[in-house]
Amino acid sequence: MGFVVSLAAGLGVIFSAETLILLGNGVGQGGIWFLAFLVAGAVLHLFGAFTLFANFPDPKGETRLLQEGLGNRAALILPFSSRLSFAVIMATGSVVTAGFVFNEVFAYWFPNFLFAYLLLGLILAVNLLGRAVWGKFQVLVMLTALLGLIVLIVPGFALTSPPISTDYQPAPFSSLLRTALVALLLPIGYDLTVFANGESTSNHKKSPAAAVLLGSLFLLLWGVVSLHWIAPSTLAQTTIPYTVTARTIMGQKGRIIVGIVILAGTAGAVNALFGGVSRMTAAMASAGLLPSFFGDNRCKGRLTPVFLTAATSAMLFAGMAGSSHLDAFLRGSLILWLFHYAALHFAHFKAKRGDCRPRSRCSHLSVSALLALAALGLLLTDGEKKIVAAFLIVIVGSVVILAAWSTGVIRTRRQG
Amino acid sequence: MIRKLWIILVVFAVAAVAAVAAVAEDAPRVSKEELKGMLDNPDVVILDVRRGKDWDASEFKITGARRIDPDQFESWKDQLPKEKTIVLYCALKGEGTSASLAQELIAAGYTKVYALKGGWREWSRTQYPLEAK
Numbered sequence: 421m422g423f424v425v426s427l428a429a430g431l432g433v434i435f436s437a438e439t440l441i442l443l444g445n446g447v448g449q450g451g452i453w454f455l456a457f458l459v460a461g462a463v464l465h466l467f468g469a470f471t472l473f474a475n476f477p478d479p480k481g482e483t484r485l486l487q488e489g490l491g492n493r494a495a496l497i498l499p500f501s502s503r504l505s506f507a508v509i510m511a512t513g514s515v516v517t518a519g520f521v522f523n524e525v526f527a528y529w530f531p532n533f534l535f536a537y538l539l540l541g542l543i544l545a546v547n548l549l550g551r552a553v554w555g556k557f558q559v560l561v562m563l564t565a566l567l568g569l570i571v572l573i574v575p576g577f578a579l580t581s582p583p584i585s586t587d588y589q590p591a592p593f594s595s596l597l598r599t600a601l602v603a604l605l606l607p608i609g610y611d612l613t614v615f616a617n618g619e620s621t622s623n624h625k626k627s628p629a630a631a632v633l634l635g636s637l638f639l640l641l642w643g644v645v646s647l648h649w650i651a652p653s654t655l656a657q658t659t660i661p662y663t664v665t666a667r668t669i670m671g672q673k674g675r676i677i678v679g680i681v682i683l684a685g686t687a688g689a690v691n692a693l694f695g696g697v698s699r700m701t702a703a704m705a706s707a708g709l710l711p712s713f714f715g716d717n718r719c720k721g722r723l724t725p726v727f728l729t730a731a732t733s734a735m736l737f738a739g740m741a742g743s744s745h746l747d748a749f750l751r752g753s754l755i756l757w758l759f760h761y762a763a764l765h766f767a768h769f770k771a772k773r774g775d776c777r778p779r780s781r782c783s784h785l786s787v788s789a790l791l792a793l794a795a796l797g798l799l800l801t802d803g804e805k806k807i808v809a810a811f812l813i814v815i816v817g818s819v820v821i822l823a824a825w826s827t828g829v830i831r832t833r834r835q836g
Numbered sequence: 837m838i839r840k841l842w843i844i845l846v847v848f849a850v851a852a853v854a855a856v857a858a859v860a861e862d863a864p865r866v867s868k869e870e871l872k873g874m875l876d877n878p879d880v881v882i883l884d885v886r887r888g889k890d891w892d893a894s895e896f897k898i899t900g901a902r903r904i905d906p907d908q909f910e911s912w913k914d915q916l917p918k919e920k921t922i923v924l925y926c927a928l929k930g931e932g933t934s935a936s937l938a939q940e941l942i943a944a945g946y947t948k949v950y951a952l953k954g955g956w957r958e959w960s961r962t963q964y965p966l967e968a969k
Contacts, residue, residue, distance in 0.1 A: 437893075513889055520893035528963055658969070659892035667968075675895075741889045742928060744907050 423627055425555035428562040429616035430631025432692025433609025434639065435565045435685040437517045437662070438510060438750060442602055444661020447643045448652045450599035455643050457603035462636035465607045465761075467787055469628035471780075472764055479615045480703040482764065487707065489767025493823055496709045499700055501819040502760040504728075506753035507693040511732040513750060515539050516741040518686040525679035536736060540729055543690050547698065547725035554695050555616065561688040568681035569638055576645030576669050598801040601794050605754050606639055607632045609689075611761075612696040615703075645669070698724035711829045745811075748804040752811040755795045762791035863935035863942070866923055866950040868959050874921070875899055875965060881916060883924045885934055886956060890927035894956075898925065899965040906933050913944050925952035925959065 433439065446454045476482055486495035518539055519532035546557045610631040646655055646665045658664050666678035701724045705715035714723060740746055765788035769781050802808050866874075874880040875898075882901040886894070897903065904912050906926070916922060922941065926933035934951040941949045952959065960966065 516889040517893040520889070520895075523960070524895050529961060531957070531961075660895055660969070663895055739928070742886070742926075742933075743888045746888050747892070 423630075424559055426613040426616040426627035427630050427634070428555075428558040428688065429692045429696060430610045430613035430627055431562050431566075431635050432558065432612060432685075432688040432690075433510070434607060434631065434635035435562065435569070435681075436510070436514055436689035437521075437682045437686060438513060438689075439606055439639070440642070440662045440682075440685070441659065443606060443639050443643055444646055444655050444658065444665070446599050446602050446606075447647050448650075448655025448657070448661070450596060450603075451647065451652055453596060454599050454603055455640055455647075457600040458606055458636060458640055458643065460600075461604040462607055462632055464604065464787065464790070465610060465632045465636075466629055467783070468761055468765065469610060469632050471784070472768060473611050473614050473628035474625050476614050478703075479699045480707060482611075482614065482700075483703050483707045483709065485764065485771060486767050487709075489769070489771035490763065492709060494763065494767075495707070496704060496823045496826065497816065497819050498760050498763045499704070500822065501815050502753065502756040503693070503697050503700060504819075505815045506750075506757055507690075507697045507728055508731045508735065509746065509749045509753050510693065511540070511690045511728065512735040512740055513746055514686040514689055515732070516736070518683050521679045521682045525675055533736070536741075537733070539687065540690070540732055540736075543687065543694060544725055544729040546691060547694050548722055554691065558616075558688060558691050558695070561684040561691065564684035565681050565688060566638070568677050568684065569642060571677050572666050572669060572674065572681070573638075573641050573645055576642075576649065576665075579669065581649045582668075597797065601798045601801065604791075604794050605758065605798075607636055608754060608757050608761075609692070610635065612692045615696040615699040616692075694725045694728050697728060710826050745804075745807055748802070748807040749811050751798070751802060752808040752815070755798050755808070756812065756815065758791055758798070759795040762788045762795060764788075765791065863931070863938040864950050865931070865935075865953040867953050868962060868964060871898075871923055871952055871959075872964050874923070877921075879919075880921045880923060883916075883922060884956075885924050885937055886927045887933060890956070895968060896960070896966040897969050898956075898959060899967045901925075903969070906937060909937065909940060913941065916941070916946065918946055921948040921950070922946060923950050923952055925955050927956040929955075931955050 443458075446458075450457065472485075473482075476485070482499065483495050486498060490498075515536040516532070519534075519536035522535045523530055523532035546554055610628050613627040613631050616627075642662075642665075646661060649668050650661070650665050654664065655661050662678050662682065663675060666674035668674070670677065701710060701714045704710045705712055735741075765784045769784040769788060772781055772784075799805055799808055799812070871882070882898055884891070884897045884901045884903045885906040887906055891903070922938075924934035924938050924941075925931075928934075931951045931953065934955060938949045938951045
């Protein structure tokens with residue numbers, strides 16, 4: 421069961437509505453090239469899954485590696501700015517999307533915003549009820565999302581598609597570069613597997629790689645089906661590529677099935693992020709990077725999910741769901757997460773100076789440089805790069821302040 | 837000192853909300869029933885100005901509505917037919933976006949401009965005519 425829970429946690433973000441939108445738009449813009457980039461990106465992430473995350477014996481492994489390789493400040497700032505910002509922003513966008521899907525597909529009379537808050541409340545409750553409930557819920561929702569996708573993919577291949585307009589124009593190099601970089605973002609979140617099994621030492625050895633493989637395989641199949649049924653120009657422009665594809669393949673039944681996939685995928689993504697970030701902060705607290713009240717012993721790890729829910733609710737209440745900038749912020753937090761992977765590879769390179777296998781260290785350095793360049797490329801090729809850059813400055817700046825505060829609190833307590 | 841800061845913050849917030857509400861209040865409104873009666877009228881232009889996820893995550897729009905980006909006002913403000921009735925709708929409570937854009941269109945010389953009262957939420961909840969985006 422441990423492996424399944426860990427795998428389900430790693431698939432949460434990969435099967436979310438936000439990833440399916442990136443996939444649909446990317447396939448529309450890059451066509452078959454995008455799918456090739458997706459495979460290449462999966463191979464790159466597999467390297468990280470096998471050589472980094474598979475070697476972390478417990479949730480504290482990542483913190484230890486960053487401490488060894490890059491120091492205490494980096495060990496706090498990097499994971500916090502990437503995963504924490506992504507958790508809040510993605511949760512805001514995802515629960516709103518889920519609210520619309522529930523309202524438009526299942527119950528038109530039910531207010532979409534109320535559904536968004538109820539879903540958020542349910543996920544908070546699941547996180548507060550303990551790890552066993554959290555794990556069972558995660559497996560249930562991811563299994564539902566996976567089955568839903570299978571039910572859509574099979575007829576997508578088996579049925580004969582109507583003739584679609586072949587309006588695909590080869591993209592210019594600059595936009596092809598952008599699609600290649602976006603493809604690299606799709607398997608992000610597979611590392612949440614590490615935080616799913618507490619102190620277990622063996623369950624999640626293979627789960628990071630399994631999450632990358634299974635997630636990328638399903639995204640690839642769904643991408644092929646989308647390209648087979650929908651004109652690329654439509655896929656590139658629509659804000660709901662998953663619904664457009666499902667509706668074309670199976671009509672009203674397709675809308676219902678994809679609605680279930682989005683609801684389950686949203687619950688899985690937010691639950692995996694809230695649970696993962698909670699265990700990440702607990703690991704940081706036990707490593708002396710955060711005050712002990714973030715840890716598992718005090719408050720039983722409840723502080724972080726409550727904080728994440730409060731922050732997401734505040735974003736919803738402030739009208740962020742209706743803000744044109746939310747997508748730019750989401751892209752910004754994905755860039756931070758990609759940069760976090762780059763930093764982990766670099767930390768491994770620095771920490772293992774005494775490693776007798778220089779080729780292994782060089783591989784980590786190369787992958788680190790590649791991922792850092794990709795993160796920079798994503799920022800520079802973004803249509804709203806000023807907004808994304810401002811977001812990055814605010815988030816990283818806030819976390820630096822938090823790090824200074826945290827160091828002060830810990831020092832005061834030790835002296836006390 | 838902290839108390840003073842709080843007072844300034846609250847006064848500022850109330851003033852900001854009041855200013856937004858005042859701008860939104862001034863724009864003329866049309867009810868969903870009235871708009872439903874105008875759906876087949878060729879002299880009526882319906883504009884969907886929902887923002888962010890309110891537009892992105894939705895599968896539908898009001899039948900016959902044209903999608904325009906509310907953040908690109910300068911690019912489309914002179915391209916609408918001035919002799920026609922223009923109805924804008926958004927998803928915000930109090931018609932924040934549609935009412936303020938309606939005000940700006942009136943300032944730009946349009947005469948028959950309205951915001952849909954209750955906006956997208958009221959329309960979709962009543963199950964009035966919709967079409968896929």
